[in-house]
Amino acid sequence: MHLSSSRLSYKIVGSLILIFALLIVTVGGVVKMVFENTTLASEKQKADLLLQTIEKPLQIALYLKLYDQISKKVSPVISLSDVSELSVDDSDSKRLYLYRNPQKEVQSEHTAVRVTHAIKDPTSGQLIGSITLGYSDRAYNETRQSMQKILYSVIISITLLFFAAVWWVRHLLSPLTKIAQKVRYYKPGDRMAFEEDGSVEIEQIVNAFNAMQETTYSYLEQMQEMNASLEIAVSEKTRQLEDQYYLDRLTGLPNRYRLQEKLIRGEVTALAIVNVDDFKEVNDFFGIAIGDEILVQIGSWLNELSGSCYRLGSDEFALTFSNTLTQVDLEHRLGTLVKLLDEKTFKVKGESLTIGVTIGVAIGNEKVLTRADIALHYAKENKKQIWFYNQDEGVEEQYRSNLTMASIIRKALFEDRIICYYQPIIDIKTGATVKYETLARMIDEAGKIVPPIDFLPIAKKTKIYPQITLEVIYQACTLFAKREEEFSINLSDSDIRNPHTVTEIIKTVIETGTGSRVVFEILESEGIESYDEVVEFIGKVKALGAKIAIDDFGTGYSNFENILKLSVDYIKIDGSLIRGIATNQRHHIIVETIVDFAQKIGAKTIAEFVTDKDVYAVIKELGVDYSQGYFTGKPIPLS
Numbered sequence: 238m239h240l241s242s243s244r245l246s247y248k249i250v251g252s253l254i255l256i257f258a259l260l261i262v263t264v265g266g267v268v269k270m271v272f273e274n275t276t277l278a279s280e281k282q283k284a285d286l287l288l289q290t291i292e293k294p295l296q297i298a299l300y301l302k303l304y305d306q307i308s309k310k311v312s313p314v315i316s317l318s319d320v321s322e323l324s325v326d327d328s329d330s331k332r333l334y335l336y337r338n339p340q341k342e343v344q345s346e347h348t349a350v351r352v353t354h355a356i357k358d359p360t361s362g363q364l365i366g367s368i369t370l371g372y373s374d375r376a377y378n379e380t381r382q383s384m385q386k387i388l389y390s391v392i393i394s395i396t397l398l399f400f401a402a403v404w405w406v407r408h409l410l411s412p413l414t415k416i417a418q419k420v421r422y423y424k425p426g427d428r429m430a431f432e433e434d435g436s437v438e439i440e441q442i443v444n445a446f447n448a449m450q451e452t453t454y455s456y457l458e459q460m461q462e463m464n465a466s467l468e469i470a471v472s473e474k475t476r477q478l479e480d481q482y483y484l485d486r487l488t489g490l491p492n493r494y495r496l497q498e499k500l501i502r503g504e505v506t507a508l509a510i511v512n513v514d515d516f517k518e519v520n521d522f523f524g525i526a527i528g529d530e531i532l533v534q535i536g537s538w539l540n541e542l543s544g545s546c547y548r549l550g551s552d553e554f555a556l557t558f559s560n561t562l563t564q565v566d567l568e569h570r571l572g573t574l575v576k577l578l579d580e581k582t583f584k585v586k587g588e589s590l591t592i593g594v595t596i597g598v599a600i601g602n603e604k605v606l607t608r609a610d611i612a613l614h615y616a617k618e619n620k621k622q623i624w625f626y627n628q629d630e631g632v633e634e635q636y637r638s639n640l641t642m643a644s645i646i647r648k649a650l651f652e653d654r655i656i657c658y659y660q661p662i663i664d665i666k667t668g669a670t671v672k673y674e675t676l677a678r679m680i681d682e683a684g685k686i687v688p689p690i691d692f693l694p695i696a697k698k699t700k701i702y703p704q705i706t707l708e709v710i711y712q713a714c715t716l717f718a719k720r721e722e723e724f725s726i727n728l729s730d731s732d733i734r735n736p737h738t739v740t741e742i743i744k745t746v747i748e749t750g751t752g753s754r755v756v757f758e759i760l761e762s763e764g765i766e767s768y769d770e771v772v773e774f775i776g777k778v779k780a781l782g783a784k785i786a787i788d789d790f791g792t793g794y795s796n797f798e799n800i801l802k803l804s805v806d807y808i809k810i811d812g813s814l815i816r817g818i819a820t821n822q823r824h825h826i827i828v829e830t831i832v833d834f835a836q837k838i839g840a841k842t843i844a845e846f847v848t849d850k851d852v853y854a855v856i857k858e859l860g861v862d863y864s865q866g867y868f869t870g871k872p873i874p875l876s
Contacts, residue, residue: 249406254399261395265388277350284352284372287314292368295325296356299333299366307334314370322371328364412439416446485548487529488536496547496555500606507558507567507600510609511539512617514593516552523588530585535592538581542574555609564600564625571596571623599626611636642695646679650704654680657712659724661870662843662863665856672723672756674865675713676872677705697729703738710742714749716875725756725786725807733759733774734767743777752781756807758788768802775803786843791827797834808835810861812846819851825859832860 294310297303307325315323315336325334350372358365416439483495499505513519513535520528532552539554540546547555558567575594583590597613599605608626614636616624649655655677662672679687696702710726717724732738746752757778759771775785786807787800791814800808810831818824828844835842844856847866856864 249410253402257395257399261392268384268388280350280372281352283319284350284370285354287317287320287372288352288354288368288370290314292354292356295366295368296359299325299327299356300359304333311336311368319373319375320370321373322369324369325366326369327366333366413442416442420446485536488533488548490536490540490546490548490554492547493549493555496549496557496606499557500602503602504559505557505602505605506560507562507598508605508609509556509558509567509571509596509598510549510606510613511554511556512595512597512613513552514595519590523585527585527588531583531590531592534583534585538578539574542577553613555606562600567598567600568623568625571598575622593622595621596623597626598623639695639698642692643699643701645681646692646696646699646701646705649679649681650701650708655705655708656680656874657709657716658872659713659875660865660872662725662865663869665853665861665864670722670870672725672863673717673875674725674758675709675727677709678872697731702729703732703735706732706738707741707745710745714745714751714755717751717754718749720875721754723754723756723784724751725758727758727760727788729760730767730771734770739774739777743781746778746781746783752778752783756784756786758786758807758809759803760788768799772802779804789845791831800834800840801838805840807841807843807863809843809845809865812866815844815846815852815856815866816848818855825855828856828861829859836860 291311291314295307298306298310311323311325311334314320315338318338320336321338323334323336324332326332351369352372353367353369355364356366356368357363483491483498485492500508513532516528516532519531532548536546536548536554539556543556545557545559547557549555562570575596578592578594581591583592595613595616597609597611597616599608599612601608612624612626616622646655656679658676658678659673660676661670662674663669664671677689677693679689679692681687693702693705696705706728713724713726728742746755755778779785784806785803786809787803787805788809789811790800790808791811808831810828814824814828818828832842841862842860843863843865844852844861845865847853847856847864847868849868852866853864853868
């Protein structure tokens with residue numbers, strides 16, 4: 238087991254063993270070194286003393302060259318049992334005497350003690366020879382062996398003491414082991430009892446753990462209370478969020494998301510979408526605050542009447558029916574609702590209002606919301622107060638076709654396939670082409686030209702139309718920045734009421750320097766919702782030098798008084814009056830009146846859809862200033 242994860246007793250005892258082992262090795266090494274050095278020094282001293290006893294006699298014998306007396310002189314030494322060898326050499330290292338004790342071959346780990354003394358001339362002090370004594374280390378070995386026995390005895394005793402210490406330490410730590418085994422399976426909230434063994438330390442550990450248990454148990458109770466409170470808070474918040482998600486904030490009615498869930502569950506057999514007529518005018522006239530209050534009252538009234546009312550957004554509500562009703566029954570019920578609503582007066586801050594509605598209805602449970610919406614749009618477009626969706630009429634297919642065309646237009650706009658053609662406008666007095674009208678065309682993916690009647694009406698119902706307007710303005714202004722003629726561009730009322738479109742128009746005219754030659758044609762036939770905004774726009778572009786024309790004048794919402802408000806430069810007479818002017822006296826009178834009116838206010842007239850020479854002759858006779866149509870020039874691309 239790794240030391241870091243082993244038992245505490247093993248760690249303690251192991252640490253003690255390691256410390257004592259290092260201590261014994263260190264002390265033993267030191268004792269051995271001291272013992273060897275001391276014992277060897279003692280043996281050398283003994284050998285040195287022996288040599289000193291025979292050194293003087295040998296000196297005389299060597300000085301007198303009495304070499305035969307050497308044996309006698311050294312006999313006191315070689316007779317000793319510990320002397321293993323003795324040799325005498327002269328000054329030239331010539332061996333004069335050698336003694337070896339054949340019985341004293343001592344086997345030892347250590348080399349025998351050897352001591353050499355130099356013998357000098359007693360008169361001159363010169364070297365005359367040397368004597369070497371080999372002395373046995375038997376005494377050293379015996380002493381060393383005795384020391385080893387003592388050391389082994391000490392090691393064995395210490396080892397036994399260590400084993401006893403291990404047992405004793407483990408015995409002392411056994412209460413901790415029991416505590417650890419219990420704590421291993423402890424879970425917050427458990428109640429565990431621990432036995433005390435009288436040890437102060439163990440008692441402290443037990444008390445500390447008991448205190449920890451109490452703290453943990455108290456904390457657990459608090460956590461449980463907090464969790465219970467949190468669950469209540471989360472449940473309440475979830476309910477609030479669900480209300481916010483599924484309820485309309487203004488009216489408090491269920492919203493589109495709640496209706497869609499009900500539709501998915503198949504609980505609806507018929508659905509009617511109720512749209513408040515002309516609600517924008519209510520907001521514009523009375524203000525948004527009063528408009529919102531009216532919506533609240535309408536929603537409350539519809540819900541009280543039907544019992545199942547949803548607000549879809551803005552000024553639209555949905556009524557659902559879950560019982561089996563025929564179209565006749567539904568038509569009667571909704572007709573009654575309309576009559577009751579006609580008699581209902583809504584009062585807000587002293588104002589009394591009556592509200593009209595348009596209703597689109599779908600029966601069944603398949604795509605009922607989409608189909609009711611289609612029926613509503615059909616009813617509004619065709620001025621019907623209540624309309625039921627009928628699959629046989631192909632309205633849904635028409636909407637799908639419109640969506641497909643809208644996608645095609647977006648792609649064409651992105652790929653620069655919206656281009657401009659230009660139709661000549663002829664000065665009738667001179668016969669010269671002095672102006673061009675800019676007309677939008679689309680090139681399909683096969684490279685064919687798509688006429689505006691096939692894509693502009695659909696574009697006007699989407700957010701694509703302002704982009705087409707800006708693209709046409711950019712192309713026309715960029716082209717005529719390099720030409721001399723005057724050129725006109727059609728603008729709808731929605732273009733003029735779009736601040737971004739107006740800003741970009743002015744920016745493009747200034748950048749291309751075409752302010753003095755551009756004519757903006759306002760489509761009078763589509764109606765003008767806010768003359769104030771149109772007048773403001775006219776003031777801005779006329780400051781740049783631009784001119785204003787009223788297009789399609791003579792039909793629809795044409796109004797001579799409004800023309801005076803707009804300070805126009807050109808009046809374009811609608812083609813429906815021009816086509817039959819050669820044979821229709823009524824058209825002749827109307828055009829004559831328009832020309833006379835234009836001359837009196839200082840405006841020029843342009844006849845549209847001039848298709849043949851007879852029409853051309855009549856408008857020339859009436860004093861029309863300019864001619865535009867296939868007879869005088871077809872729309873063409875310019876470069």
